[in-house]
Amino acid sequence: MSTPIHIIGGGMAGSEAAWQAVNLGVPVVIHEMRPRVGTFAHQTGHLAEMVCSNSFRSDDDEQNAVGLLHWEMRQAGGLIMSMADRHRLPAGGALAVDREPFAADVTAHLRAHPLVTVSEEEVTALPETGPAIIATGPLTSGPLAQAIADEAGQDSLAFFDAIAPIIHADSIDMSKAWMQSRYDKGETEEERTAYLNCPMDKATYEAFIDALLAAEKTAFKEGETAGYFDGCLPIEVMAERGRETLRFGPMKPVGLTNPHAPQVKPYAVVQLRRDNKLGTLFNIVGFQTKMKYGAQTSVFRMIPGLKNARFARLGGIHRNTFINSPTLLDDQMRLRSRPHIRFAGQITGVEGYVESAAMGLLAGRLAAAEILGQTLPPVPQDTAMGALIHHITGGAEARTFQPMNVNFGLFPPIDLKGGRKNRKARYKGYTDRAKAAWTGWLTGEPALAL
Template sequence: MTASMQIIGGGLAGCEAAWQAAQRGCLVELYEMKPTRFSPAHELDLLGELVCSNSLRSNAPDSAVGLLKEEMRRLDSLIMRAAEATAIPAGTALAVDRLRFAAYLTQVMAEHPRIRVIREEVTNLPETDRPVILATGPLTSEAMTASLIAMTGEQHLAFYDAIAPIVAADSLNMELIYRKSRWDDDTPGDYLNCPMDEAQYNAFIELLGNAQTVPLKAFEEPKYFEGCLPIEVMCARGRDTLRFGPMKPVGLADPRTGKEPHAVVQLRAENRDETAYNLVGFQTKLTYAEQQRVFRTIPGLEQTEFVRLGSIHRNTFICAPVLLDQFLQMKKRPGLFLAGQLSGVEGYVESAATGLLAGINAARLALGQTMAAPPSGTALCALIRHLTETDPAHFQPSNVNFGLFPPLLGRVRKKDRGGRRAELALRLLEEWKEESLG
């Protein structure tokens, strides 16, 4: 009898898990509720829709997220294939054309001979002897959340993630805006920059600080992820907070004057045709009217057309250290795996990485093989350690970072540590592939 499994959720984690399992010989039923039902943040009926940003962050091999990408590539990650096939210029970052990216994943899922995409909502955890991967994402429905809570006996946690606005390229004032990427002195660069002098910056901060935000509902409690704070929350922390954050001017001297502005708002291309740009770091919970009023005071955006305004949505995740084992399997229900942001990671790449690991282990379970956890020292293991070894009382979602890795042995210069970690991690990964994955 052919091994089979169910995967609930057609986002990055679900698609990656389906690919990994199917490539290992399992039949996969992939359930996706769109287009029957959409979450508050989704608009397309395609699989793998990106809603917060089109950037998968740094591609530098000596960065933690760059290392994670390389580990995934070496494990034949579908998300990495899709990203590279639909990449757009973004300096040292890996950014994609959203529509082409989602279309790529949708086509692969539809055409794979061992994957069947079922377009219907699943509201309860299935009662089955087959492995199940739950990858319903940060906006898991109330019904499925209730089912998960009933099974675990644990109250879920929530934090709030904000979406940045997107503007039309042909509505930008290029007489004020200049093209330059930080530290790329010899090239025009992939980012557009809106420079501010001190008076303009102070006026912007004053306006932003007094702007109206969307009120939280009575049952909501603001728990923001530190790596994706709303712009107005950062502003409230101090007048210069934004100048040392998303509006940092360092390395962005205006090539027309040679002078470094007091502050800079950066715009990143949203698609290959560069017809739309994302306001980098400007995730927000301002009302739509206030976004247009406040952000049009940014030099170069005075007459801009907003292709998409920012918004805020709730992200749901479990207390992974209590509930998950090192294979991303629920301790209270063997055979049920969690992947994606619901498991307690943050970020596109991290979500896909947990999908990759859950897909591998669910397939191995279905095939009667021993499950395998990635070795210590790899970026994949760093994510697992965060999910399973963090103090439950202080658990919060996290991106991958070198703080999650074990310490390096011996003395290594600070500038060499990233490279040394990457060299070690990739060697360990190759040994793991050969010895544990076959």
């Protein structure tokens, strides 16, 4: 049997890295400190536990970069996407999952594999010998984060992520709320009614904004200067940027008709998305918050339909550690100063469940290939995978490096025949080119130019 890969962290990236490696015949040891050592955000000891949301975002693989990333991971036999598809919930055009069964199934698949060993322990130092993958995610333990910072010769880079609250469905007043996906999007009735909507008139919205701005917030510790990730801003931070900001963000009232008052256009709408298959839990979409718990209950109960809401989980804020990957990692995701160590997931400076799992997929394949004496060709930058790995290992400006979701701005420009095309045609051109390139990379054959 070949040398095992030690994977530190059993989140999205670590779980996917392990699955890819063992399916190439290379054993792995997953070091996951939970449940022995908990975090404020995690609630179980499962691998791949979803914390901030239960959504993998858009599943459109022709017009959306993250949907394309879904497609690429499915083509590569990704465990995370396979389990997400198995535990999918109605969410319009998004891929949302029943988070607890999803994590339990990922855990069961990995623990059942003969080449996987799971070690429940906290790792506090960098491995002296390899091969190893560090995939500890946003909640890297203090001692290991310090060891990484010491090795990198820099202060830990960080930003703050916020978590949205979850509400018991039977505490929602359906005489005020209704079920509808925006623009009735979806192929089935279940998908077209995947979201629960709570309408606000202008006076209610203004009162809500006032309460939001006045609410007591969690304060940063002395000396903490990290900012927020723009894709996961607390709602009160958005409100501070302008009273109308939420109406053009998570509370936009477009594409919805209130059946209780069809002639009245809501001034703003709060949407909730199903959080489990039973439909007993809903999370408030886009309502990440740093309000203190008491303030959350009073402010959120101002929302029509949520007057008597019972909260299964309140929102919160946590520090998300990442490294300056463009200066520290080579194009194989290896730490330049210790090439037996690779990094994967959010700690590399990608943001989001899917992006984290995707970097785990690549790290697992790259590490396994190296052990097997193989050399994988560079991942084509035309692909979503390639665009991400290129960004974090040299494409981004190191001095201003910040976490990034996958987006078409990371892809090489596309030259469409026939002159200037509209955005829909351009995005379809990106995805067609990416699919050909990714298929070629997986099969070892060069992709034909489109």
